[in-house]
Amino acid sequence: MDIIKTAPKKSIYRRYWYVPIIILVVALTATVANRFRSISYLVQSDDLLTDTVVMDDFSVTTRGYGRLVAQDVFWVGAESAGTVSNISVRPGDHVKPGDILVKLINPQLLQELKEAELEVAARQADLRANQLIRESELLDLMTEAANAEIDHQTAKMELDAKTRLVERGLEIISRLEYEQTQLAVQKFLQRWQMQEQRVIQREQSIQAIEESEEARLSQTRNELDRIREQVAKLTVRAGVEGIVQELDLALGQKIDRDNNITRIAQPDQLVAQVKIQELQVNDIQLGMPATVDTRTSKIPGVVSRIDPTVVDGSVLVEIELQGELPAGIRPDLNIEATISVSNVPNTLIVRRPASARPQSADTVYRLSSGGGVAERVNVRFGQASTSYIEVVEGLLPGDRIVVSDTSGFSTHERILVR
Incomplete structure (x- = not known):
């Protein structure tokens, strides 16, 4: 006889085992959706440069590039x-x-030199020839003056003799002859005096002429010297x-x-001239210590001059080198200079983000603990060096932030990082 077996009823829990799983999945999905509902941008982690905020002593430095130049x-x-x-x-x-x-x-200057030399020689020859002519003319005048003096002396001697005869009462000579002799003496005296005056005037004339000719010769010589100097130069x-x-x-x-x-x-008197960004130069003061790196040696120095003008967003800063210069240092050598601005003990620092400016408020993207999400937060920065910047507010030690350029997604509050 066949016996009909009744199948046992399944437990309701075994029958609906999948329901809790579905509920869990739905809950997780809702949680994730709620968590990431504000994320609208995806970034690859390889495209980001990050750094971690640390508490440490901060040496604020400013770096610039330039070259060595001579002071003189x-x-x-x-x-x-x-x-x-x-x-x-x-x-x-x-x-x-x-x-x-x-x-x-x-060639033109050399030709001018030859012409000037010939001109000087010609003027010297003319001056000498004219001197000889004038000396001859002066001798003729002096001879005439001497002859006039002799004529005067002769006539006077004759007059003196006749005067003695007249005084003795001797009528050997007539009165007319005596008076004629007197007139002759006066005539020869006047002639002598006139000849003497002509000699004096001629001497003065010769002196003036020679001074004029010497001046013209001197002018020609000066021109020759000038041309010679130009040729030498x-x-x-x-x-x-x-x-x-x-x-x-x-x-x-x-x-x-x-x-x-x-x-x-002059290679023994060199200074370093470097260009510093306009925003960084505000912290630099005269006398601040600096180190100049020539790639082969490092030279200590101090800031000695800050140019007041801004050119292409940079300011020229001059550093006076100290101590004996190493061998091989020369003008126009490319250098890198690091200027020590200040030292801040026990402060928060992080690698300087691309958009960060010293003593300013900004926003950065802070990564979650797992690094999958970056959230934009407000921060305030303090002093800055070339590579690092001080964090005054908004971040804590251990926070990891994006320091590369974020302009491509700066409008998003959160981004997903993969």
Whole structure:
């Protein structure tokens, strides 16, 4: 006989085992959806640069790049126009006073020199010839004056003799003859005096003429000396000892007078000139210590000058080098300078975000503990160096933030990081 077995009834819990799982999934989904409902941007972690906020002593430094320059730079210019015929030095050469730098040629100037030399020689010859002529003329006048004096003396002697005869009462000579002798004495005296005056006037005239001719000769000689000096300056020489900085010349190049040919710097008197960002230069003061890195050595120094002008967002800062300069240091050497602005003990610091500015409020993206979400938070920064910045408010030690450029998603409060 067949016995019908009745199947046992299944437990309600076994029958609906999947319901709790569905409820859990729904709950988790709701939680995740609620958590990320404000996330509307996705960023790859490889595209982000992050750093962790730490509590540490903060050495505030500012970095700039520039070059070494000489304190004393002497420009050497062309004092005569000409064409470059020889270049004796190159940039970097060491020169001493009198060393030849460049030779110029100027055919026109050389022709002027020859003409000036001939002009001086001709004037000297003319002056000598005219002197001889005037000396001869003066001798003739002096001879006439001497003859007039002799005639006067002769007539006077005759008058004296006749006067004695007349005084004795001797009527050997007539009164007419006596008076004629008196007139002759007066005539010869006047003639003598006139000849003497002519001699004096001629001597004065000769002196004036010779002074005039000497002045013209001196003027011609001065012109000759000037041309000779210009010819000599066709050879351009160093006026001081130092290093040739630049010499942008070529053979055959025409140079005008007063054109700069080169500049010479004295290598033992160098300063560092670096460019500092305008926002960072406000913290720099004169006398602040600095370190100049030449890639081969580091030289201590102090800030000695801050240029008042801003050029392309940068300010030129000059650093005076201290101590003996290492070997191989020369002008125009590229350098990196680090200026020590201040030291802040036991403060929060982080690598400087791309948009961070010192002493300002800003927003940064702070990563969650797992690093999957970055949330925008408000922060206030303090002092800053080239690479790091002080955190005054908004972050805690251990917080990890995005320090790379966030302008691509800066409008989003939260971003998802994968």
